[in-house]
Amino acid sequence: MECELCDFNSPRIIKEYKYWKLSAAAQTPLGWTHAMLKRHVSFFDELTEEELAELKQVIKDVRGALDKLWKPDWFNVTQLGNSNPHLHVNLIPRYKEKREFAGKTFEDKTFGSGVESEELSEDIVEKVRERLRD
Numbered sequence: 001m002e003c004e005l006c007d008f009n010s011p012r013i014i015k016e017y018k019y020w021k022l023s024a025a026a027q028t029p030l031g032w033t034h035a036m037l038k039r040h041v042s043f044f045d046e047l048t049e050e051e052l053a054e055l056k057q058v059i060k061d062v063r064g065a066l067d068k069l070w071k072p073d074w075f076n077v078t079q080l081g082n083s084n085p086h087l088h089v090n091l092i093p094r095y096k097e098k099r100e101f102a103g104k105t106f107e108d109k110t111f112g113s114g115v116e117s118e119e120l121s122e123d124i125v126e127k128v129r130e131r132l133r134d
């Protein structure tokens, strides 16, 4: 079976961990990242204790970086896998009010409920990556 996340090696990757790769998503809300497991399993309950412990660290790192950059008001952690069954976790910052970044205004219109997402241009995603890597 072909799986594009099994050998995901995109410039979108911000940081590589022992078991996970962290990448910036090309979509809003501002600062949305994906934690992708480096081996192909599909479900959360297939994670080893070590992978689970490291995911906790990944989440901690992302929340720390986002708190410094844009101070999200809430944070969603979801495992969906609807478009690709390779386990990846969506780390989605949520904002009560607008944020300005890279000359663009970001508004999280569905704060307090689901996610309404907007595709981002590559130059903005690159700027998001740069800031998160710092």
Ligand SMILES: [Zn+2]
Pocket (backbone or CB within 6 Å): 003, 004, 005, 006, 007, 039, 040, 041, 086
């Ligand atoms: Zn895979």
